[in-house]
Amino acid sequence: MANTFQKVTFSNASPRGGGSNRLNSIPAKGRGSSYTAHANWGYVNCAIVDNTTAFVRNADSIVTWVQPANTLLTGISILFPSAVYSTGTGNSLGFEVGTSAGGGEIVTKEVDQIIDVGTDGTDLATGAKVDCTLIVPTEDGVTLATNTAYTATARTIHLNTVETSNAAAIVTAGTARWIIKYLRTA
Secondary structure (H helix, E strand, O other): OOOOEEEOOOOOOOOOOOHHHHHHOOOHHHOOOOOEEEOOEOOEEEEEEEEOOOOEOOEEEEEEEEEOOOEEEEEEEEEEOOOOOEOOOOOOEEEEEEOOOOOOOOEEEEEEEEEOOOOOOOOOOOOEEEEEOOOOOOOOOOOOOOOOOEEOOOEEEEEEEEEOOOOOOOOEOOOEEEEEEEEEOO
16 A cells, blocks of 8 residues: 655645634644655554354354554454343353464453353343453563564454353353454554
């Protein structure tokens, strides 16, 4: 994809108005300089990926999404929009996100972060949401490692929901809606 640049000028600054308000709407850096704005930089992009069989007894349930090249993941959440979830009495429900199936390179595997030994199998409410914690490199060392949330080339991301306790059968798995936020960096 070719980069598209637009120079910020008096005529295209926003909000459009008259007099000094119009001039003041141009960022200070843009006045009389070569300030440019990229069409997609600085905007949070969002991808939605549904896993319609959110939980499988004693296993991962994996869906994938292709992270575009030159992007940085800024947040991953899971929303549970189904009207009914029957996930089994005593089961623990969790998640992980990685660049390989079951890898957990981007979000560490959490086996019971959604439900920790559910009481009756209907513990997951419609509209419930979980925010995942992205793995970040150590920032106070002698080197700074690559952030696992960044990619220079397009790559496949594996979004896993897990059930690990195997206490009871999952009758109605429901949908896990993955919400992925990312920024374009080039």
